[in-house]
Amino acid sequence: MTAYIIRRIFYGILLMAGVVVLNFFLIRLAPGDPAEVIAGEMGGATKEMMDSIRATYGLDKPVLTQLWIYLSNMLQGDLGQSYFFNRPVTELIGLRIWPTILLVIAAQVLAVTIGVAMGVFAARKPNSILSGFVTVFATIGYAVPVFWMGIMLVILLASIFPVFPVQGMLDARLHSADWLTKTIDILYHLALPAFTLAIIYLAIYARLARASMLDVLGADYVRTARAKGASEGSVLFKHALRNAALPIITVAGLQFGGLISGALLVETVFNWPGMGTLAFDAILRRDYTTILGVLFFASLMVVIANLITDLSYRLADPRIRTGGA
Amino acid sequence: MTDPATSAPDLLQGTGSAEAQSPLREAWRMFRRNIPALVGTAILFVIIIVTIYGSFLYTGDPYDIVWAPHEPPGVTPEFPLGTDYLGRDLIAGLLVGGGPTLVVGASAAALTMLIGVSIGATSGYFGGWIDNLLMRFTEFFQVLPALLFAMVLVTLFSPSLTMIAIAIGVVSWPQTARLTRAEFLKIKNLEYVTAARAIGAKNGRIMWRVILPNALPPLIVSATLTVGVAILFEAGLSFLGLGDPNTMSWGLMIGSNREYILQAWWPVTFPGLAIFLTVFAVSLIGDGLNDAFNPKLRER
Numbered sequence: 001m002t003a004y005i006i007r008r009i010f011y012g013i014l015l016m017a018g019v020v021v022l023n024f025f026l027i028r029l030a031p032g033d034p035a036e037v038i039a040g041e042m043g044g045a046t047k048e049m050m051d052s053i054r055a056t057y058g059l060d061k062p063v064l065t066q067l068w069i070y071l072s073n074m075l076q077g078d079l080g081q082s083y084f085f086n087r088p089v090t091e092l093i094g095l096r097i098w099p100t101i102l103l104v105i106a107a108q109v110l111a112v113t114i115g116v117a118m119g120v121f122a123a124r125k126p127n128s129i130l131s132g133f134v135t136v137f138a139t140i141g142y143a144v145p146v147f148w149m150g151i152m153l154v155i156l157l158a159s160i161f162p163v164f165p166v167q168g169m170l171d172a173r174l175h176s177a178d179w180l181t182k183t184i185d186i187l188y189h190l191a192l193p194a195f196t197l198a199i200i201y202l203a204i205y206a207r208l209a210r211a212s213m214l215d216v217l218g219a220d221y222v223r224t225a226r227a228k229g230a231s232e233g234s235v236l237f238k239h240a241l242r243n244a245a246l247p248i249i250t251v252a253g254l255q256f257g258g259l260i261s262g263a264l265l266v267e268t269v270f271n272w273p274g275m276g277t278l279a280f281d282a283i284l285r286r287d288y289t290t291i292l293g294v295l296f297f298a299s300l301m302v303v304i305a306n307l308i309t310d311l312s313y314r315l316a317d318p319r320i321r322t323g324g325a
Numbered sequence: 326m327t328d329p330a331t332s333a334p335d336l337l338q339g340t341g342s343a344e345a346q347s348p349l350r351e352a353w354r355m356f357r358r359n360i361p362a363l364v365g366t367a368i369l370f371v372i373i374i375v376t377i378y379g380s381f382l383y384t385g386d387p388y389d390i391v392w393a394p395h396e397p398p399g400v401t402p403e404f405p406l407g408t409d410y411l412g413r414d415l416i417a418g419l420l421v422g423g424g425p426t427l428v429v430g431a432s433a434a435a436l437t438m439l440i441g442v443s444i445g446a447t448s449g450y451f452g453g454w455i456d457n458l459l460m461r462f463t464e465f466f467q468v469l470p471a472l473l474f475a476m477v478l479v480t481l482f483s484p485s486l487t488m489i490a491i492a493i494g495v496v497s498w499p500q501t502a503r504l505t506r507a508e509f510l511k512i513k514n515l516e517y518v519t520a521a522r523a524i525g526a527k528n529g530r531i532m533w534r535v536i537l538p539n540a541l542p543p544l545i546v547s548a549t550l551t552v553g554v555a556i557l558f559e560a561g562l563s564f565l566g567l568g569d570p571n572t573m574s575w576g577l578m579i580g581s582n583r584e585y586i587l588q589a590w591w592p593v594t595f596p597g598l599a600i601f602l603t604v605f606a607v608s609l610i611g612d613g614l615n616d617a618f619n620p621k622l623r624e625r
Contacts, residue, residue, distance in 0.1 A: 018465050030481040037481075139612065143553065143604035145560045148579060148597035155590045254467075261472030265561055269583070279473065280565060283480050295477055298470045306468070 001314075008310060012303040019299045020074040023292045024067055030288075035059055037288050039083050049083070056080075079293040084285045089293035093275065097297055099169055100274035104256075104263050104301075106190055107197035112252055115202040119209025120236055123217060134206045141203025146262045150196040150269035157192065165189050167271045193270040197262050201255060208251055212244040219243070245316050253309025257302045348618075352542070355617035362613020368606035372599075376423035387417040387573045395589040409578070409592040410585045418578050419599055425574040426600070429490045430556035436494025437555065438548050441501025442537075448502065449509025450532050460506070463499045471496040472561055479567045486569055493558045497551065504547055508540035542618035549611035553604040560600050575600050 030037050035053045054060060058069045073080070079089040122131040169189050170182060216222065217240055225239045267276030275294050282290035356362055390411050398407040398415075406415040448459040478492040512518060513536060521535045562568055563576025570577070575596040582592035 015465055015468050019469065022469075026477065026481055139605065139608055142608050143557075143601050145557055145564070145576075145579075145597060145600050145604075147561060147564050148593070148600065151579070151583060151586055151593050152597070155586055155594075158587055257467065257470045260470040261561075264470075264472060264476075265564070268565065279476065283476060283565070283567065286480065288481065291477055291480060295469065295473055298473050299468050302468045302470060 005311070008307055012307055015303055016296075016300060017071065017075065019296055020071050021067065023074070023296065024070045026292070027288065028063075038080065074296065079296060080289040082282070082287055082290045082293075084282070084287040085290065089290050092278065092290060093293055093297050096273060096275045096278045097301075098274075099272055100260075100263055100267070100276065101301070102186075102190065103193055103197065103267065103272060103274060104259050106194035107201065107263070108252065108256075108259060110194055110198035111201035112205055112248070114198070115205025116209045116241070116248060118202075118206040119211075120213055120241060122206070122210045123213035124236070126214060131210065134210055138203040138207035141200050144200065146197065146200050147265040147269050149199060150193070150266050153192055153196055154269065165192070169273050189272075193266050193272050196269075197259065197266045200262060201259060204251065204255065205248060208248055209244065212247045213240060216240045216244045242316070246313065249309060249313055249316055253306055253313075256305040256309075260298050260301060348542070352614070352617040356613050359613040359616055361609045362616070365606040365609025365613065368602060369610065372423065372603050372606065373427065375420065376427060379420035379423075383416060383420055387413060387421045389413065389417075395585070395592075397589070398591050406595055407589075407591045409582050410589070415578075415592060415595055418573055419575070419595060422573040422575045422578055422596065423599065423603075425486055425568075425572050426556055426559055426576065427603070429486055429493070429559040429574075430552050430603075433490040433493035433497070433555035433558070434548060434552040436490065437497045437501055437551050438544070440494060441498035442505045442544065444498070445502035445505025445507075446509050446532055446537065449506035450513055450528070450536065452510075456506075459502075463502050466496070467499045469496065472558065475558065475562060476565065476567060479562060484567055484569050486572060489559060489562055489568060492562075493555050497554060497558070501544075501547055501551065504543060505540065508543060509536055512536045512539050542614075546611055546615045546618065549607060549614055553607040553611070556600065556604050556607070 027034050027037050034057070035050050038053050038057065039049060058066050061069075077090055079093070081087070082089050082092055085092055118130075118134050118137075122128070122134040125131060165188060170185055219240075221243075222235060222240055225235045230239070263274065264276030264279060266272070267274045268280050271277065275298065279291060279294045281287075282294065390413055392401065392408045392414070394408060394410050398405060401407075406419070409415060409418070444459055444463065448456045448463075474496045475489075475492040478495065479488055482488050509532075518531060518535055521531050526535065559568075559574070560576035560579070563574045564580040564583075566577075566580050568574055568577050578596040579593045582589070586593055
């Protein structure tokens with residue numbers, strides 16, 4: 001198991017090196033002088049600034065040397081300087097990554113738990129109204145643009161039914177409050193964005209859980225469990241769901257990249273101060289260093305999520321645990 | 326074509342009873358009876374017709390400021406859906422904005438399929454180190470959050486419709502590649518493929534003329550769903566203001582009006598409904614095709 005984890009981590013580092021190489025070539029392929037691309041279109045970089053960029057990135061050296069400088073800088077955590085925000089990119093993202101992680105995890109937890117519960121109950125009676133509702137809901141969830149869903153909720157909740165805050169992460173008046181008040185206020189602000197993001201993915205899990213539960217509920221061991229008199233709850237959640245969990249875990253891992261993409265859109269709707277709003281601001285200002293930094297960290301989040309998925313896969317299924325590596 | 330390699334599967338299938346129908350015709354028969362799928366087809370058909378001919382019938386310029394801003398729908402008869410924050414006619418915008426959305430969606434999906442099927446087929450057919458290399462490459466692309474990567478591509482290069490379609494294609498092919506690979510792995514050891522090889526068919530012929538036609542059903546379903554995903558992508562990019570600001574599209578309409586949602590709900594609601602309806606129709610068609618190609622799954 002340890003050897004396996006080490007191998008996976010090593011592979012993750014390789015993938016991240018790949019992302020850095022990709023970033024490097026994107027800068028070079030973009031139209032214009034790479035130094036200008038790095039400086040961004042800030043409407044007049046001084047000559048000294050351009051010279052310092054050329055020196056830092058070794059832009060007068062051969063391409064391979066440049067790649068090496070870029071790669072070693074990036075992997076040491078130096079993602080360059082944002083010339084628009086006038087701060088190191090790592091520092092900028094360090095401030096913005098936690099709100100995004102919070103949003104993504106909250107949405108994922110909501111989507112998986114509600115989705116799986118819906119799917120399980122739909123699978124119990126495949127021809128019931130609830131089951132039909134899950135199918136319809138899943139199709140609708142797939143087709144709604146997530147940002148539009150957010151906007152609709154803002155309109156609904158801000159003007160007609162004002163329960164949850166629709167903008168930001170923390171009430172401005174609470175900046176000096178104690179941590180408990182702050183935590184509660186953040187969770188209060190989190191409700192809408194997390195729910196918006198969850199609705200889209202909830203549909204996927206409901207549909208998947210329904211299908212894989214239907215598969216499992218016909219299995220012999222479920223009949224055995226029923227025959228020996230196990231309660232319905234125990235049959236559903238202990239015998240059936242544990243066996244139906246593998247496809248759900250797989251998809252939860254695969255969806256993570258999509259979830260981050262969705263989070264970027266939802267953040268801009270709700271002004272959630274995460275990497276999405278940062279990327280949005282950076283794009284408006286053509287601040288490429290920051291955009292590429294966001295791409296780097298978002299990819300890192302996916303790599304880590306994949307690693308966790310892999311490990312939980314092994315915990316959920318003892319056959320994989322003892323079988324492989 | 327009377328080529329022995331291409332007719333090998335037909336020969337094998339032809340040994341069944343005389344009433345046996347071709348799988349495609351069978352699927353079409355199933356699809357025709359699937360009411361949601363037919364509804365989806367009808368909705369999509371109407372949307373396409375309206376987008377193509379609507380701008381001829383309804384001669385308003387979507388960029389013209391024709392009335393007071395934020396005129397609510399149903400108040401002024403000339404502008405039944407009202408006006409946006411600049412006082413532009415919403416119906417004109419909806420009619421003209423559908424075109425770019427649909428064209429970008431369809432061409433991005435085509436590009437996705439082209440890249441995904443080529444890589445997946447090569448990977449699954451040849452196996453070995455080629456498979457290994459291509460699958461690592463695919464995994465790498467799956468690590469990049471698709472929307473963000475597309476945003477980066479469009480920002481770095483140009484905010485044109487072509488670039489948006491290319492960007493969506495470049496970020497969304499990995500799933501198609503995996504699906505194609507799985508199908509090729511399943512089919513490449515079947516008897517009719519061996520037969521084709523025994524007759525002396527070359528690799529290219531076996532891949533594209535023997536295996537691919539038999540791998541088509543799941544790929545057609547996936548292509549349909551890809552169109553929906555691509556439309557949502559285009560909408561997301563335009564919403565963020567990454568699209569061409571001079572080309573009206575549904576996503577752009579939502580994006581440019583979003584600051585005023587609390588004063589006026591209609592300029593964002595209608596384009597969003599249009600996107601939703603289109604993707605909904607596409608996904609109903611995709612589900613219908615899936616059921617038609619896999620009648621066994623349907624009984625669940």
